[in-house]
Amino acid sequence: MSTGESVVPIPRHRLLALLGSELLTMFRRWRTIVMLAALALVPVLIAVAVKVTGAGSRGHGPAFLSDITENGLFVIFTALTVSIPLFLPLTVAVVAGDTIAGEASFGTLRYLLIAPVGRVRLLAVKFASSGVFAIAAVLAIVIGGIAAGAALFPIGPVTLLSGDTVGVADAFGRVLLLAGYVAISLLGLCGIGLFISTLTSMPVGAMAATVVLAGVSQVLDQLPQFEVIHRYLPTHLWLGFADLLRNPILFDSYGQNAALQLGYVVIFGALAIGRFTTKDILS
Amino acid sequence: MTETAGVVGAAGDPAIVTRGLTKRFRRSGGRTAVDDLDLEVPRGAVFGFLGPNGSGKTTTIRMLLGLATPTAGDIRVLGGDMPRAGATVLPRVGALVEGPAFAPFLSGVANLTRFDAADPASSRSTRAERVRVALERVGLGAAATKRTGAYSLGMKQRLGLASALLGPRELLVLDEPTNGLDPQGTREVRALIRSLADDGTTVFLSSHLLSEIEQVCTHVAVMRSGRLITSGTLDELRATGAPRLHVRTPDAQAAASALCRLGMDAERTGADELDAMLGPDIAVEAVTAALVAEGIRVRGIAVTGASLEERFVELTGEGFDVDG
Numbered sequence: 001m002s003t004g005e006s007v008v009p010i011p012r013h014r015l016l017a018l019l020g021s022e023l024l025t026m027f028r029r030w031r032t033i034v035m036l037a038a039l040a041l042v043p044v045l046i047a048v049a050v051k052v053t054g055a056g057s058r059g060h061g062p063a064f065l066s067d068i069t070e071n072g073l074f075v076i077f078t079a080l081t082v083s084i085p086l087f088l089p090l091t092v093a094v095v096a097g098d099t100i101a102g103e104a105s106f107g108t109l110r111y112l113l114i115a116p117v118g119r120v121r122l123l124a125v126k127f128a129s130s131g132v133f134a135i136a137a138v139l140a141i142v143i144g145g146i147a148a149g150a151a152l153f154p155i156g157p158v159t160l161l162s163g164d165t166v167g168v169a170d171a172f173g174r175v176l177l178l179a180g181y182v183a184i185s186l187l188g189l190c191g192i193g194l195f196i197s198t199l200t201s202m203p204v205g206a207m208a209a210t211v212v213l214a215g216v217s218q219v220l221d222q223l224p225q226f227e228v229i230h231r232y233l234p235t236h237l238w239l240g241f242a243d244l245l246r247n248p249i250l251f252d253s254y255g256q257n258a259a260l261q262l263g264y265v266v267i268f269g270a271l272a273i274g275r276f277t278t279k280d281i282l283s
Numbered sequence: 284m285t286e287t288a289g290v291v292g293a294a295g296d297p298a299i300v301t302r303g304l305t306k307r308f309r310r311s312g313g314r315t316a317v318d319d320l321d322l323e324v325p326r327g328a329v330f331g332f333l334g335p336n337g338s339g340k341t342t343t344i345r346m347l348l349g350l351a352t353p354t355a356g357d358i359r360v361l362g363g364d365m366p367r368a369g370a371t372v373l374p375r376v377g378a379l380v381e382g383p384a385f386a387p388f389l390s391g392v393a394n395l396t397r398f399d400a401a402d403p404a405s406s407r408s409t410r411a412e413r414v415r416v417a418l419e420r421v422g423l424g425a426a427a428t429k430r431t432g433a434y435s436l437g438m439k440q441r442l443g444l445a446s447a448l449l450g451p452r453e454l455l456v457l458d459e460p461t462n463g464l465d466p467q468g469t470r471e472v473r474a475l476i477r478s479l480a481d482d483g484t485t486v487f488l489s490s491h492l493l494s495e496i497e498q499v500c501t502h503v504a505v506m507r508s509g510r511l512i513t514s515g516t517l518d519e520l521r522a523t524g525a526p527r528l529h530v531r532t533p534d535a536q537a538a539a540s541a542l543c544r545l546g547m548d549a550e551r552t553g554a555d556e557l558d559a560m561l562g563p564d565i566a567v568e569a570v571t572a573a574l575v576a577e578g579i580r581v582r583g584i585a586v587t588g589a590s591l592e593e594r595f596v597e598l599t600g601e602g603f604d605v606d607g
Contacts, residue, residue, distance in 0.1 A: 014403040017407065018403075021396070021397050021401070024393075025386060025389065025393075025397055028388065028389065028393070030388065106384055106386055106387070107382070107383075107385075108384050108385060108386055108394075108398075110348075110350055110380055110381075110384070111380075111384060111398055111446065112398065112401045113348075113349070113350060114349070114350065114373050114376070114380070115373070115398050115399070115401035115402040116349070116369050116370060116373035116374065116401075116402060117401035118370060121403075280345070280350070280352060281345070281350040281351065282345070282350075282351065
């Protein structure tokens with residue numbers, strides 16, 4: 001027996017209004033601000049370290065690191081590359097794992113449901129808000145990177161991986177494309193976190209489980225024994241954005257990544273709906 | 284979804300009707316939390332839902348509000364089938380379930396605004412004003428912009444009541460609304476419930492405290508171990524209690540054995556006083572005659588109705604202990 005979905009059609013602006021309320025709640029929370037500030041500090045740390053000690057020899061350290069001294073825009077690329085395996089998934093998992101379990105642990109879940117928010121509607125808005133956080137998280141790195149890169153290094157035309165050189169405006173456009181790629185990469189994790197969050201009323205557990213899954217996926221992706229499943233892993237294309245730094249830009253990996261992430265969102269979204277609409281809310 | 288789910292019943296329908304409502308929890312070893320509950324709450328009533336802690340009151344309320352799905356049975360709230368008609372029924376219901384709960388990092392106003400925004404039927408243009416009025420009504424105007432994490436238990440309870448009063452409600456479901464309130468706050472909540480009832484709002488008030496129910500309710504249902512033991516108006520419940528016999532006599536010992544022979548269990552309450560539950564088929568005149576016939580000097584004899592408290596203890600057995 002399904003538990004009370006709306007039979008009254010809900011106008012779309014109502015969904016947006018609820019999303020607005022949800023985003024207001026999220027961004028008024030200290031935890032959110034602290035996480036975004038910490039992410040913005042990643043490029044600052046990198047830029048300062050490079051400024052103080054020099055870039056080191058090419059081939060050592062993370063990708064793009066050695067290019068920073070010549071062009072501040074590479075601070076952004078370096079910071080994004082460094083943050084993708086851990087910092088970004090960690091912060092996104094905190095938000096996505098908290099979506100339902102956090103409300104349950106506060107006890108506010110029951111009051112939202114008797115408002116009545118509608119269970120599917122709540123899931124949709126919670127997923128959307130964690131997606132918005134993923135975008136904000138990536139933008140925090142980009143903004144921190146621009147600020148630190150421009151403050152400490154020259155900004156100029158960028159030499160691409162294909163050897164062409166493009167102007168600052170073109171390069172900045174590519175930065176935004178890359179930011180979009182990374183944000184999309186995190187959407188699958190948002191879906192996974194949302195589902196795990198419907199399973200428990202302990203948000204820390206849901207967050208930890210989500211981070212662990214992101215880690216396991218990356219480990220499996222490193223092991224050739226699991227090659228058959230590599231291309232289905234949610235993290236498989238996380239670093240596959242090199243095509244955006246070539247001329248002409250190839251959008252194949254962009255599309256593949258979007259499709260992969262969409263698959264995870266659909267599957268885990270459906271699992272979350274199946275679980276949450278039949279769940280007794282006893283928290 | 285069927286078309287009937289959203290149909291709103293006529294105002295003449297009872298506010299709440301349950302038929303054979305049952306909830307078994309798979310996790311706690313198949314424990315039956317609510318067992319075959321038939322409940323009927325008339326419109327306009329202040330309905331006391333009384334029972335010891337753990338007797339199934341909150342589980343029942345969770346099912347009434349669509350938070351939990353019944354194992355068996357039907358629920359109609361304000362004429363709509365729950366949980367299917369939740370979207371049309373719940374906007375007309377204000378509720379406080381198992382204590383108030385808020386996002387601690389938000390202010391009282393922000394929390395109420397958030398709950399109100401969660402209801403697609405609520406009007407955005409009147410939201411700020413409704414939040415303000417609700418806060419004033421529970422006496423929280425001054426603390427409205429403070430983080431709720433810094434609220435005392437009593438303030439949280441008031442804020443919970445305010446969230447139940449955000450819109451015009453036809454039914455209020457209040458689960459232990461005076462928990463954590465000081466005597467002054469308790470009085471204020473009682474006055475608030477009375478004034479809401481005077482406006483025609485049906486109030487469903489759950490409590491493990493008889494005194495709370497006795498002072499504001501018109502109707503009462505008593506739960507024990509998930510089962511409904513009795514329900515009716517407060518006066519009906521009083522009337523069904525066994526009356527007590529009170530005898531004053533210097534021959535208390537002899538009177539006790541005489542009463543015993545009449546099938547009554549007498550209890551010495553003083554040097555020359557006896558109390559006994561008056562048996563169902565014995566008239567007080569017959570008792571007097573029997574005592575006098577045995578030469579017992581009767582100085583006074585009286586019958587008093589059972590107090591609601593005695594009745595409650597009688598019904599729930601162990602009284603207010605927690606049900607296992």
